[in-house]
Amino acid sequence: MTPGQNHRVDVTDQATGGTNIMADAVQITSVNAPPPTATWVPVIPQHDQYQVYTRWAGYPDRATNAPCKIYHEGGSTTVLMNQQATGSSWRLLGTFTMAPGQNHRVELADTANGYLIADALRIVPVAASKTATWTLTPAQTASYRVYAKWPASAANATDAKYTVTYEGASSTVTVNQRVNGGQWVLLGSYPFNAAGTGYKVDLADTSVTGKVVADAIYYVQDSAPVDSFTWTPDIQNAGDYQLYARWTASSANSAAAQYKGGAWRRDQPGRGSARRRMAGSGTCSGLTASLRLPAIRSH
DSSP: OOTTSOOOOOOOSOOSTTOOOOOOOOOOOOTTSOOOEEEEOOOOOSSEEEEEEEEOOOOTTBOSOEEEEEEETTEEEEEEEOTTSSTTSOEEEEEEEEOTTSOOEEEEESOSSSBOOOOEEEEEEGGGSOEEEEEOOOSSSEEEEEEEEOOOOTTBOSSEEEEEEETTEEEEEEEOTTSSTTSOEEEEEEEEOTTOOOOEEEEEOOOSSSBOOOOEEEEEETTOOOOEEEEOOOOOSOEEEEEEEOOOOOTTSOSSEEEETTEEEEOOSSSTTSOEEEEEEEEESSOOEEEEOOOOEEO
């Protein structure tokens, strides 16, 4: 067709058999016209990396190759989505760098092999991931051992990432939180300055393998003496004595509590509230027994 040539479409009431003729609407589309396109232009607050999600209502007549085109700092990326499946849930298209004022957007063009649903778009800054933070305030300039603790579960992450910020740098340690539950797990030894600031441990909820558990952190100097509790019994006469101990049983207790007064160890998770004889006996004229206690903790 050409402009100004009175090209048109006529419909006349010349039907036969008493059939009604309805004059509703006519649409004319150029063969070379771009396909109908849904466009989302999100508000980008700052230059950052963003996770881009979309969603739709799934149905058997939907397209299996819905072309979601994301315009970002590096150009454009097209991701094909199957709209017959995973309906009514947010589906990740990818992570892209976007900035304000750059017309970064997402388009869905009607070029697929079935019906397309342009439902909704969601963008999430990567930096918005949930993070647990423990602040470390060392009393002395020294090297400190940093430990983490969590309750084990089959639903936990196998790639939980702890980032320790220490004097002059930071290090990330990946741990499996499905094992070693209820134990203090060493993340490493790091230098700290008593006059320094900004020391911390961060645990980011960025796992793709399960739940990240932020339970507790503690730190202690590498050269710190072992804390202990001491009993000094009143030995009236030199002779052979049997040494007993008791404790309240708990699965969180040590499996190798060390009583110093000989080569004695006891598994404390079980047999609580009962007097337990230690391994062996000895001749005592002045006996002192010591028990190792946990180091200072930061929860």
